[in-house]
Amino acid sequence: MQAPRSAAVAETGQLGGRGNAAAVGDSSNDTKTHFRVCRFIIETGVKLGMRSVPVATACALYHKFFQTASLEVYEPYLVAMSCIYLAGKVEEQHLRTRDIINVCHRYFHPGRDPLQLDSKFWELRDSVVQCELLILRQLNFQVSFEHPHKYLLHYLLSVRCLLNRHAWSRTPIAETAWALLKDSYHGPVCVQHRPQHLALTALYLALHTYGVQVPRGEREWWQVLCEDVTRTQIEDIMTELLQLYDMEAKCT
Amino acid sequence: MDRDLLRQSVSYHGPSLFSLLKCEQSENPDFKQVVADLSKSVNQSDKDDDSPVVEQFIARKADLLFAPSWKSTTLVEEEWQEDLREPYAIMPPLEQFMEVSYEERRELFYRDVERGDLVIGRITSIRDFGFFVNLLCTAGDFERDIEDLEITGLCPVRDVPSTGNHDDPLSYYQIGDLIRAGVKDIDRYHEKLTISLYSSSLAPNLDRIKLGVISKEDLPLHYIRGEKVGSGNSDAYERLLDSSPGFSNPANVDVLLRKLGINDTRSPSLMRGLQSKHFIEDDFATAIRKKQSASWALKCVKAGVDHFKSGRHVDAMNEYNKALEIDTNNVEALVARGALYATKGSLMKAIDDFELALESCPTHRNAKKYLCQTLVERGGQLEEEEKLVTAEGLYKRAIALDDTFQEADEALQKLQMRIQKTLKLKAEEASREKEKQQTAETSAEKLRKILKEEKRIKKKRRRSDSSSVTSSSSESSSESSSPSSSRKKSKKRKHKRRRSSHGSKKRKRRISSQDNRTPEEEEEYPLPANTSASFMDQKQALAKLLAEEAEAEDGGKSHGKSRGRCDDDPFGHSPQAQSSKPRGQHDGPGVNGHKHRHKSDDSRSSRKESSHDFSRSRKDSSSSAYSEHSRKSDRPPRDESTQARGQGSSEVSRYDRRVSRGSDGSERRLSSGDGSRASEGDHKKDLPASLQDIFNQIAEFEKERKKK
Numbered sequence: 001m002q003a004p005r006s007a008a009v010a011e012t013g014q015l016g017g018r019g020n021a022a023a024v025g026d027s028s029n030d031t032k033t034h035f036r037v038c039r040f041i042i043e044t045g046v047k048l049g050m051r052s053v054p055v056a057t058a059c060a061l062y063h064k065f066f067q068t069a070s071l072e073v074y075e076p077y078l079v080a081m082s083c084i085y086l087a088g089k090v091e092e093q094h095l096r097t098r099d100i101i102n103v104c105h106r107y108f109h110p111g112r113d114p115l116q117l118d119s120k121f122w123e124l125r126d127s128v129v130q131c132e133l134l135i136l137r138q139l140n141f142q143v144s145f146e147h148p149h150k151y152l153l154h155y156l157l158s159v160r161c162l163l164n165r166h167a168w169s170r171t172p173i174a175e176t177a178w179a180l181l182k183d184s185y186h187g188p189v190c191v192q193h194r195p196q197h198l199a200l201t202a203l204y205l206a207l208h209t210y211g212v213q214v215p216r217g218e219r220e221w222w223q224v225l226c227e228d229v230t231r232t233q234i235e236d237i238m239t240e241l242l243q244l245y246d247m248e249a250k251c252t
Numbered sequence: 253m254d255r256d257l258l259r260q261s262v263s264y265h266g267p268s269l270f271s272l273l274k275c276e277q278s279e280n281p282d283f284k285q286v287v288a289d290l291s292k293s294v295n296q297s298d299k300d301d302d303s304p305v306v307e308q309f310i311a312r313k314a315d316l317l318f319a320p321s322w323k324s325t326t327l328v329e330e331e332w333q334e335d336l337r338e339p340y341a342i343m344p345p346l347e348q349f350m351e352v353s354y355e356e357r358r359e360l361f362y363r364d365v366e367r368g369d370l371v372i373g374r375i376t377s378i379r380d381f382g383f384f385v386n387l388l389c390t391a392g393d394f395e396r397d398i399e400d401l402e403i404t405g406l407c408p409v410r411d412v413p414s415t416g417n418h419d420d421p422l423s424y425y426q427i428g429d430l431i432r433a434g435v436k437d438i439d440r441y442h443e444k445l446t447i448s449l450y451s452s453s454l455a456p457n458l459d460r461i462k463l464g465v466i467s468k469e470d471l472p473l474h475y476i477r478g479e480k481v482g483s484g485n486s487d488a489y490e491r492l493l494d495s496s497p498g499f500s501n502p503a504n505v506d507v508l509l510r511k512l513g514i515n516d517t518r519s520p521s522l523m524r525g526l527q528s529k530h531f532i533e534d535d536f537a538t539a540i541r542k543k544q545s546a547s548w549a550l551k552c553v554k555a556g557v558d559h560f561k562s563g564r565h566v567d568a569m570n571e572y573n574k575a576l577e578i579d580t581n582n583v584e585a586l587v588a589r590g591a592l593y594a595t596k597g598s599l600m601k602a603i604d605d606f607e608l609a610l611e612s613c614p615t616h617r618n619a620k621k622y623l624c625q626t627l628v629e630r631g632g633q634l635e636e637e638e639k640l641v642t643a644e645g646l647y648k649r650a651i652a653l654d655d656t657f658q659e660a661d662e663a664l665q666k667l668q669m670r671i672q673k674t675l676k677l678k679a680e681e682a683s684r685e686k687e688k689q690q691t692a693e694t695s696a697e698k699l700r701k702i703l704k705e706e707k708r709i710k711k712k713r714r715r716s717d718s719s720s721v722t723s724s725s726s727e728s729s730s731e732s733s734s735p736s737s738s739r740k741k742s743k744k745r746k747h748k749r750r751r752s753s754h755g756s757k758k759r760k761r762r763i764s765s766q767d768n769r770t771p772e773e774e775e776e777y778p779l780p781a782n783t784s785a786s787f788m789d790q791k792q793a794l795a796k797l798l799a800e801e802a803e804a805e806d807g808g809k810s811h812g813k814s815r816g817r818c819d820d821d822p823f824g825h826s827p828q829a830q831s832s833k834p835r836g837q838h839d840g841p842g843v844n845g846h847k848h849r850h851k852s853d854d855s856r857s858s859r860k861e862s863s864h865d866f867s868r869s870r871k872d873s874s875s876s877a878y879s880e881h882s883r884k885s886d887r888p889p890r891d892e893s894t895q896a897r898g899q900g901s902s903e904v905s906r907y908d909r910r911v912s913r914g915s916d917g918s919e920r921r922l923s924s925g926d927g928s929r930a931s932e933g934d935h936k937k938d939l940p941a942s943l944q945d946i947f948n949q950i951a952e953f954e955k956e957r958k959k960k
Contacts, residue, residue, distance in 0.1 A: 039525060046526075047536045051516050053505055092502075099537040102544060106535055114544035116551070150340075153508035154493060158346045161395040164364045171257065172323040174512050179522045186523070196490070208303070209310050209317060210257060211264025215360060217350030219486070224349040227487035235303075242309045245522065252525050 030071055031187075035244075035251050037076045038062065038186045040107065044084060047103045048095055052182055053149055058087035059185035060145050065138055067191070074134075077104070082131035090143050097125050148190075152181055152199035155225050159203065162215055177206035180241065187247070189240045196226045201237040253282040253318045255289055261318075262290050265307055272311035280315050313522055324520060325513035340504040340511075341496035344478030348397040349489050358401050362440050368455030369394050369435045371447060372471065373405060375427050382408040383422060385431050385447060389475040392458055397478065403445065407433060411448035413464075425465065432466045434458075542579075549579035553588050560592060568592055583613045591622055599630040624650040624657045631663060640671050 038059050045055035061083040066076070081104055088095035101124050102114055115121045136143065156177065160168055180202040184190055190198065200222050207214060214221050222234065262270050270290060277283040316322060347357055370392040373385035387403045390396050412421045425431075434453035437446040447453075449463045481488050493499055501507075509516050518528060533539060556571030569592060575585040590605030606623035609616060627650040634643035647664035650657060 039523075042526065043531075046518070046531060049517055049537065051506075052519065098544075099541060102540040103535065103537050106540060110535075114540050114547065117548050150499070150505050150508070153505060153512065154341055154343065154499070156512060157340075157508065158343055161393075162346050165366070165394070169327065170323075171260075172317075172325070174325055174514055175322060175520060176317065176522075178514055179520050182519065183521055183523050183526075205306070208306055209261065211261040213264075215347070215350070215352055215356060217347065217352035217356075219350050221346060221350060223486075224346060224489050227490055239305055242305050245309065245312070248523055248525065 031247070032251050033071060033076060034063070034066065034188070035186050035247050037080050039252070040077065041080050041084060042182070042185065044080075044100070044103050044107065048084075048099060050084075050088070050095070051091075051093055052178075053147055054087045054091040054093045056147050056149065056182070056185055056190070057091050057143075057145055058083045060147075060191055061087060061135060061139065061143065063188045063191045065135055067188070069138055078127060078131050079135065081128050082135055085128060086132050086135060086143065097128055100128065101125060146195050148181060148195035148197075148199035148202070151196050152177060152202055155199055155203050158225065159207075159214065159221060162221065163212065167212065171210050171212060173203075173206045173210065173212065176209060177202045180205055183244060184241050186244045187240065189237065189244075193237060197229055197233065197237060200226050200229060201234050201241065204234055205238055205241065253280075253286050253314075254320055254323075255286050258286055258290060258314075258318050261310065265303075265310070268302070268304070269307045269310060272307050273314055276311040277314050282319075283314065316520075316522055322520065324515065326515070327513050338473070338496070338498035339501055339507040341493050341499040342473045342477065343489065343493060343496075344474045344481060345395040345397045346489075348478050348481065352397075354401065357397060358403070358443075361396055361398055361401065361403065362438070362443055364394070364396075365390075365435060365438055365445075366394075366455075367435055367438065368453065368458065370432065370454065370458055370461060371405065371435055371445075372430065372432050372466070372475075373447075375425055375429045375431060376404070378422055378425060378427060380409075380422070382406055382412070383425060385433065387445075388430075389472060389478075391432065391461075391472045392455075395474050403443075405433070405435075405445035405447040407431070407447045407449060411436065411446075411450055411453070413449055430466050430468070430471070432461070432463050432470070434463060545579035546582060549575040549582040549585055551575075552578065553582070553584045556585075557588055560588070565592060565596065581608065581612050583609045583616055583619070587616065587619045587622065590619075590626070594622065594626045594629070599626055599633065602626050603630065620653050624654045624660055627653075628657075628660050628663050631667070635667060635670075640667065640674070643667055644671065 041058050041062060042055055045058065050058075058080075062076075062080055065079060065083070066074075081100055084100055085095060085097060101121065105115055105124075106112070115124075156174055159173075181198065184198060184202070204222055222229065262273070273283065273290075274287065310317065347360075352360075369390060371385075371387050372389050372391055373387040375383050376386045377384045383406075385405045385407060387401070387405060388399050390398065409422060412425075414421045415424045431449075433447035433449055434451070435445060436448040436453045439445075451459045451461075451463060454461065454463075477492065481492065485491075498504060506516075521527065552571045552575035556568040556575065559565070559568035559571060569589070572585050572589040572592065575582055576589070579585070586605045586609035590602040590609065593599070593602035593605060603623065603626055606619050606626065609619045610623065613619070627646045631643040631646040631650070634640075634646065644664070644667055647660055647667060650660040651664060654660075
């Protein structure tokens with residue numbers, strides 16, 4: 001176990017200096033680091049043309065990994081790259097290591113030419129592949145997640161029927177909810193709650209933002225959609241979500 | 253910023269949001285525009301509780317949330333159809349789970365139903381003006397729980413399509429039938445609904461759906477599922493969702509994204525750093541990969557070039573192929589490989605590679621240079637293989653690419669000269685063949701003319717009363733073919749003029765006027781019409797006939813050709829034709845046959861005689877303009893006759909020469925004509941004995957006259 005870890009860290013030390021800030025064991029720093037790395041994952045996902053669900057899987061893998069692992073031992077950016085690679089395999093959107101390495105290299109050295117097919121490239125590739133195995137072992141090979149995305153989409157469909165079609169078409173509820181859900185992956189909130197709750201919160205927040213009036217019955221619409229959630233819970237999750245936006249200002 | 257949205261949001265949250273907005277969005281110019289409007293609507297808040305965090309969030313992100321570009325969903329107006337395969341979980345209307353009250357549901361239904369929606373109901377009563385339907389559920393995308401709302405719709409008779417039996421269309425329907433119909437009209441105030449069974453009443457994306465009586469199986473899935481759900485179970489929705497097969501479909505996310513119109517790969521984010529404007533195209537994976545492939549391929553190419561220079565062609569080729577595997581259509585690799593092919597001698601492959609390279613990079617200097625050289629070399633190869641046109645094409649391409657390439661120019665010029673030479677040779681061959689063909693043609697034409705002449709002669713026989721009939725018939729029979737129709741026609745017309753009405757004069761004049769136009773007119777010898785002389789002309793004409801026959805067999809080309817053309821053409825321009833016309837004037841009725849037998853020799857030979865005749869018969873000449881003109885033109889042609897004769901002799905066969913010699917002197921001619929006749933044994937066999945008698949008589953007659 002020791003050898004691959006150190007080798008991985010040593011090789012990816014070349015990637016850039018950002019990860020070295022993780023040497024400080026402050027939790028708030030850790031949070032910031034995680035935020036930055038997740039931002040890195042999401043950005044890379046966009047550049048690689050990944051769909052929302054594989055990106056979510058990559059972030060979830062990352063968060064889960066560092067729930068049990070320490071930032072001092074593992075280079076977070078390498079872990080992130082491997083998470084992306086692994087997520088592509090899990091969610092059936094296969095990515096080439098060459099593309100991942102290219103994009104990441106450019107992320108850290110903007111404007112430079114792409115890597116040549118030299119020893120450096122091969123070392124990086126080897127480290128990504130080895131790290132992938134590492135992550136699998138750390139997570140006990142449990143790498144499939146139930147994501148809130150499909151819940152959210154079904155909820156959106158149901159709620160759409162409740163509303164007047166014109167009100168629906170002029171209010172960007174779907175986009176906002178989707179954006180909120182994707183942004184929630186910057187933090188560990190995605191792995192700390194049930195996917196239904198996350199989806200519900202995103203939808204709730206979207207409707208709330210635009211002041212949309214949903215008809216009321218014996219039960220609230222969100223109660224129907226997810227039985228075991230209370231309004232407080234929703235609000236808590238909402239708060240966590242919104243904190244992420246605040247963190248953006250602090251980190252970047 | 254979308255004012256309506258903002259207003260809605262602010263009125264929902266109250267003045268606290270408004271103040272926050274003002275605070276956060278103070279620099280936003282879009283916000284400033286709407287702030288005035290908003291201040292009016294801020295009075296109360298519709299919501300129950302305060303949520304400062306949310307309000308803070310809204311205020312901060314207002315520029316994104318309320319921007320018009322934020323609304324990025326694209327609603328796809330596809331054909332709606334019942335998704336029986338269930339790509340996603342189809343759920344009953346939420347109203348049902350929420351247990352929304354009767355009044356509210358009814359109110360909401362009448363608020364939201366629109367023309368063109370699909371509804372399903374059961375027939376409750378049938379009247380003569382239509383039938384009433386109690387609505388069970390809605391179909392299409394508009395899902396509501398209305399079964400117990402007792403909403404009735406009327407379907408009037410005119411909206412019931414006939415079944416084609418000429419019966420009352422309503423008789424097809426019974427109470428209790430399940431009907432699927434489209435909403436045609438809504439009276440929201442009175443809560444009345446009119447439905448129709450015609451597809452035209454439906455919205456465009458629904459109009460494929462069959463309306464009318466349906467069975468239980470056709471009921472929408474969400475309704476069927478809704479029936480199974482018992483009330484009171486709070487987690488019914490969840491359980492139903494999890495158990496639906498569509499929920500386990502791994503692709504349901506994509507299907508639903510498409511249905512809702514959300515774009516997945518570039519979907520918007522509320523994070524500042526993730527806005528699309530921050531992404532540079534060059535940072536994307538595909539762009540980087542391309543650049544990288546190009547540079548990797550270049551390395552291989554360099555290695556390959558080294559191999560090539562050291563003579564290791566196989567290694568070089570391997571390197572080039574490797575480079576092209578890494579980056580197909582890499583310009584440098586293609587050029588290098590092309591050069592290698594050219595060196596090895598596979599010129600076509602080299603050309604292909606260069607062309608491909610130039611497609612991607614038209615300004616590549618080396619590619620152009622090598623391509624020109626290879627094209628010229630290949631052109632040389634093709635030239636040796638006698639594929640001149642292809643070679644020419646290649647040279648032209650080389651020049652088009654690089655017009656300073658001298659070798660290509662030189663090669664092209666050489667080639668073009670060569671092509672011209674071959675073309676010339678071919679042209680000569682072709683013309684020679686044509687001549688041969690012409691004679692064949694003229695034989696056919698002559699035959700045709702013979703036949704025509706026979707017909708004409710038969711007609712004239714009825715009119716005429718002289719022995720010329722026989723002579724003409726003999727002539728016509730003796731003719732092989734004679735192209736000069738003008739001569740024939742002029743003779744015919746002169747004959748007609750003499751014998752028939754005045755109208756023929758006009759024709760002749762017409763012909764003569766046309767003839768006047770021709771430059772060869774001067775060679776004419778217009779002979780005045782004279783019955784006596786016509787017999788002499790007849791003789792001459794006969795001699796000509798003989799000569800012509802001889803010539804025709806020998807295949808006199810151009811003259812024969814021209815004669816052939818003149819067959820039915822009154823505008824015949826041949827000198828022979830024109831010169832023969834004067835003779836035609838002299839001809840009696842019997843010489844119709846002469847008209848088609850004009851050869852240069854004959855005409856020339858007869859010209860001399862005709863000039864004699866002309867001088868003799870000047871007084872007797874007709875008053876036709878043609879003859880007058882021909883008088884004038886007589887002198888110069890005399891001079892030219894010798895020339896013409898000279899020309900003619902070069903083209904003529906020995907038979908002709910004999911004939912022309914024979915016809916030099918009028919008396920001499922007769923005898924020589926006989927002699928020629930004798931010598932031309934074959935040709936003479938067509939002449940009947942009676943004709944010979946006539947000739948003898950003529951000869952005697954002439955002698956007598958001359959003595960006088």
